[in-house]
Amino acid sequence: MKRILSILLAVVVSGVSAVAQQRPPAISSPDVHPDHSITFRYFSRTAKQVTVSGEFLKAPVAMTKDTSGIWSVTVPPVKPDIYPYSFSVDSVQIADPSNTYIFANERFRRSIVDVPGDGPLVHSLQNVPHGKVGYRYYKSGTLGTTRQLLVYTPPGFNPNGKTKYPVLYLIHGGSDTEETWTKVGRANLIADNLIAQGKAKPMLIVMPYGNVRPAPMPDFTKDMVNDIVPFVEANYPVLKESNGRAVAGFSVGGGQTLNIGLTNPDMFAYVCSYAPYTATDEFRRNFTDWSPDAGKLNRQLKLFTISVGTEDFLFESVKQNIAMFQDKKLAVKPYIVPGGHTWMNCKQYLATTLQEIFR
Amino acid sequence: MKRILSILLAVVVSGVSAVAQQRPPAISSPDVHPDHSITFRYFSRTAKQVTVSGEFLKAPVAMTKDTSGIWSVTVPPVKPDIYPYSFSVDSVQIADPSNTYIFANERFRRSIVDVPGDGPLVHSLQNVPHGKVGYRYYKSGTLGTTRQLLVYTPPGFNPNGKTKYPVLYLIHGGSDTEETWTKVGRANLIADNLIAQGKAKPMLIVMPYGNVRPAPMPDFTKDMVNDIVPFVEANYPVLKESNGRAVAGFSVGGGQTLNIGLTNPDMFAYVCSYAPYTATDEFRRNFTDWSPDAGKLNRQLKLFTISVGTEDFLFESVKQNIAMFQDKKLAVKPYIVPGGHTWMNCKQYLATTLQEIFR
Numbered sequence: 209m210k211r212i213l214s215i216l217l218a219v220v221v222s223g224v225s226a227v228a229q230q231r232p233p234a235i236s237s238p239d240v241h242p243d244h245s246i247t248f249r250y251f252s253r254t255a256k257q258v259t260v261s262g263e264f265l266k267a268p269v270a271m272t273k274d275t276s277g278i279w280s281v282t283v284p285p286v287k288p289d290i291y292p293y294s295f296s297v298d299s300v301q302i303a304d305p306s307n308t309y310i311f312a313n314e315r316f317r318r319s320i321v322d323v324p325g326d327g328p329l330v331h332s333l334q335n336v337p338h339g340k341v342g343y344r345y346y347k348s349g350t351l352g353t354t355r356q357l358l359v360y361t362p363p364g365f366n367p368n369g370k371t372k373y374p375v376l377y378l379i380h381g382g383s384d385t386e387e388t389w390t391k392v393g394r395a396n397l398i399a400d401n402l403i404a405q406g407k408a409k410p411m412l413i414v415m416p417y418g419n420v421r422p423a424p425m426p427d428f429t430k431d432m433v434n435d436i437v438p439f440v441e442a443n444y445p446v447l448k449e450s451n452g453r454a455v456a457g458f459s460v461g462g463g464q465t466l467n468i469g470l471t472n473p474d475m476f477a478y479v480c481s482y483a484p485y486t487a488t489d490e491f492r493r494n495f496t497d498w499s500p501d502a503g504k505l506n507r508q509l510k511l512f513t514i515s516v517g518t519e520d521f522l523f524e525s526v527k528q529n530i531a532m533f534q535d536k537k538l539a540v541k542p543y544i545v546p547g548g549h550t551w552m553n554c555k556q557y558l559a560t561t562l563q564e565i566f567r
Numbered sequence: 568m569k570r571i572l573s574i575l576l577a578v579v580v581s582g583v584s585a586v587a588q589q590r591p592p593a594i595s596s597p598d599v600h601p602d603h604s605i606t607f608r609y610f611s612r613t614a615k616q617v618t619v620s621g622e623f624l625k626a627p628v629a630m631t632k633d634t635s636g637i638w639s640v641t642v643p644p645v646k647p648d649i650y651p652y653s654f655s656v657d658s659v660q661i662a663d664p665s666n667t668y669i670f671a672n673e674r675f676r677r678s679i680v681d682v683p684g685d686g687p688l689v690h691s692l693q694n695v696p697h698g699k700v701g702y703r704y705y706k707s708g709t710l711g712t713t714r715q716l717l718v719y720t721p722p723g724f725n726p727n728g729k730t731k732y733p734v735l736y737l738i739h740g741g742s743d744t745e746e747t748w749t750k751v752g753r754a755n756l757i758a759d760n761l762i763a764q765g766k767a768k769p770m771l772i773v774m775p776y777g778n779v780r781p782a783p784m785p786d787f788t789k790d791m792v793n794d795i796v797p798f799v800e801a802n803y804p805v806l807k808e809s810n811g812r813a814v815a816g817f818s819v820g821g822g823q824t825l826n827i828g829l830t831n832p833d834m835f836a837y838v839c840s841y842a843p844y845t846a847t848d849e850f851r852r853n854f855t856d857w858s859p860d861a862g863k864l865n866r867q868l869k870l871f872t873i874s875v876g877t878e879d880f881l882f883e884s885v886k887q888n889i890a891m892f893q894d895k896k897l898a899v900k901p902y903i904v905p906g907g908h909t910w911m912n913c914k915q916y917l918a919t920t921l922q923e924i925f926r
Contacts, residue, residue: 256613298613302664308673308744317664331714338704345697354692380619385667390702507864
């Protein structure tokens with residue numbers, strides 16, 4: 209196939225020989241080596257400075273140019289995981305143009321490098337039964353538009369069977385998209401693997417698009433409660449009680465999770481917030497001067513967790529959130545782990561949640 | 568939300584003020600104007616020449632730089648459609664870094680611009696019932712691996728109902744991916760719209776990944792016949808006879824379509840090839856010195872079409888293919904239309920096919 213494509217390209221290019229002469233060399237980037245070191249490459253004859261930044265690096269690393277205009281650098285072995293990275297070309301951040309694996313995001317320009325482990329990781333494609341991910345449109349009365357969401361259904365799912373499934377509503381971070389939890393977070397493969405091992409209950413995972421524009425954040429709470437949940441419950445055989453509903457989310461989505469979950473404890477018995485960003489009007493309005501009936505709320509919430517990494521730039525803020533909820537006598541379960549405000553951490557947060565909900 | 572994200576970003580960036588000072592300005596690209604003209608923008612202080620190429624342009628158009636380092640150009644109004652485009656920065660082709668809408672492809676670096684019509688187009692998101700697109704894994708015994716494919720199921724689809732649906736197997740072009748037919752070709756929305764208008768029968772559309780590496784092209788025919796079709800027929804309520812199966816594809820996938828369809832007329836009664844690339848060993852082996860029983864084959868094939876645009880770089884080659892099949896007395900139906908080797912044409916080819924198959 210590669211040969212065929214080369215011929216095809218040659219045919220295309222043959223008519224434009226001036227272009228062909230300028231055509232950049234074919235380069236491979238990133239190259240992940242067996243020892244988990246990685247080589248990055250970028251082509252430019254005119255750039256003055258090219259660096260690579262990645263969540264496996266403490267600081268950007270300079271690439272060096274060879275005589276043909278190919279910039280490259282090999283970074284030392286990294287812990288197997290999926291990492292976002294980007295290049296800076298004369299101070300402009302870009303995704304790696306040689307890598308088709310793009311981070312699904314509306315603001316950042318990043319690529320993804322998948323460093324496989326010596327054995328399977330919790331997010332690896334393994335030889336287990338696979339669920340499927342459906343791309344659906346739903347009408348949002350709240351937002352007055354038709355929007356897309358993703359629905360993971362587990363292996364053996366029968367839409368017309370007698371089994372009623374629980375549902376996890378899983379929200380991405382700010383500027384991410386409805387695809388980030390599958391394309392970067394591998395939520396579907398994590399669920400496949402944990403279900404196969406008997407560590408997670410078969411469940412649906414609904415991944416909506418949380419960026420509500422131009423309306424502010426509270427409208428997404430309404431969209432979730434009034435549009436997304438009713439859409440899912442009208443179209444899938446699911447449990448329609450709070451014990452069958454969980455809500456989780458990361459960063460801005462972690463803040464949305466707290467707002468959605470704690471203001472609707474009759475709807476969601478499981479509230480799992482990952483490194484929440486809470487400096488929002490909605491959060492202040494909901495939780496400043498809030499005097500919940502802690503006894504009642506603790507009975508309604510079967511699980512209330514807040515996860516954060518000690519290197520997360522929101523660590524101090526999240527610790528304050530946890531202390532605030534503890535002051536109000538809520539049975540919040542903190543998960544303080546190593547790591548930063550990253551999707552590597554996110555995958556671990558999700559893997560933990562999937563093993564704890566709907567039990 | 569945008570404000571919240573700005574705050575969030577500001578927090579992130581505040582720790583790295585040197586970076587913040589170099590941070591490029593926020594730019595918007597592409598901007599589609601009400602008159603269907605489009606402004607493209609790119610930021611670089613150091614680039615010497617930036618051009619935009621797109622399938623709405625006869626030749627690349629130079630962008631000009633303002634004093635802040637923002638390059639831009641506005642192109643005159645274009646016919647409403649979805650167009651691939653790219654920038655050339657000092658002769659290096661890149662996708663538009665300000666546009667998150669990336670062409671799903673493993674070789675080209677292109678972005679997509681969607682120029683809406685004054686009324687809905689055949690590929691527009693309209694207020695009609697929507698099918699869904701499922702991402703599935705299947706095991707390929709042929710290729711010895713687990714691969715992904717996409718399955719469109721129509722509105723009202725009931726996986727356990729008595730209705731058995733016909734299936735269109737739809738193959739992307741060389742270096743495209745299994746997502747290109749939905750993300751660039753909008754196959755799901757075209758089907759939604761034509762089904763809603765009663766112009767297409769409700770059907771499944773299966774979009775596999777046709778790039779078989781390192782094995783050569785014939786292995787994809789085996790994968791289709793021995794793995795993909797059996798997987799679909801084991802997992803969906805579909806017709807299991809040739810009258811319920813169609814195969815179509817574009818470019819390299821158009822060549823695969825001819826190889827798969829014409830060598831398996833007992834399996835596929837509908838064979839629709841779009842601008843096929845046929846300069847392959849497999850095609851030569853299958854059709855050089857080929858003496859089909861034309862009467863029998865014409866009875867087996869309820870529809871055999873080959874579509875091509877008069878500006879397609881494969882136009883002469885495709886005309887020769889058509890003449891070759893006509894010489895063999897096959898009832899091939901040629902569709903010669905304006906346009907090039909493009910996904911704009913592809914969408915039209917598919918819209919035509921959907922109205923003709925399974926009738």
